[in-house]
Amino acid sequence: MILIGFMGSGKSTVGSRLAAMSGIGFMDLDDLVAEEAGRAVPEIFAAEGEAGFRRREREALESLPVGEPLVLATGGGLVDALDEPVSLRERGRVFWLDLAWHTAWLRLQGTEDARPLLAGASPAQVQELFLRRRPGYAAAADFRLRTDLAGAEQVARMIMVASGRGHGEGDVG
Ligand code: S3P
Secondary structure (H helix, E strand, O other): EEOOOOOOOOHHHHHHHHHHHHOOEEEHHHHHHHHHOOHHHHHHHHHHHHHHHHHHHHHHHHHOOOOOOOEOOOOOOOOOOOOOOOOOOOOOEEEEEEHHHHHHHHHHHOOOOOHHHHHOOOOOHHHHHHHHHHHHHHHHHHHHOOOOOOHHHHHHHHHHHOOOOOOOOOOOO
16 A cells, blocks of 8 residues: 655655554655665755655665555655556555645745755745646556545554445444
């Protein structure tokens, strides 16, 4: 189960709920990138630029075994880093966590230190990125779920159902 979507869409929060519900291991691709680089995401951007980060992101994805169950939360720009969404699909069903721009913007307030693309960017620039990425998310995803209309627990349950893993209420089977 692979979670994609813009920064602030709740990929990590929903992903950890989903992992707890399903008993499947959880991984955050940003954490894997940081671990392999030996430094935090903002430091990778500062030292290697966005291109360096994207290369690391692709490599981290490709290093994950295909065919093993995993709940994977990805970074919001992963779809930009991939030529084809096929490398995502072969690793599981892809869920786009979507939300209204204004909700995304509100959620991102105060997170500039952890998210280098936000540092120094105007709301209009971030909104432009939000809109520009939508077709990429749409092309990569098997399912789209709104995360501003339901809580993380509810979204995780919907993903369980869509994955054929019961109703997300303990009847995992
Ligand atoms: C990015 C999103 C971040 C992180 C990096 C770049 C992006 O992850 O990968 O700062 O390009 O949208 P989150 O979506 O978890 O914030």
